[in-house]
Amino acid sequence: MPIGLKDVSSYPNLVQGLMDRGYSDKDIKKILSGNMLRVWKQAEQYAKQH
Helix, strand or coil, rough: CCCCCHHHHHHHHHHHHHHHHCCCHHHHHHHHHHHHHHHHHHHHHHHHHH
């Protein structure tokens, strides 16, 4: 895990850091939900094959 992100309770710090760096709400949503959904789908596909 990145420094300062021990678990999901630290996500507000992550979001604030992204906002401070000028990320748009749309991009932040993609980072938080889009990536997570993509990884879950890949994990499901992998599990079906093995």
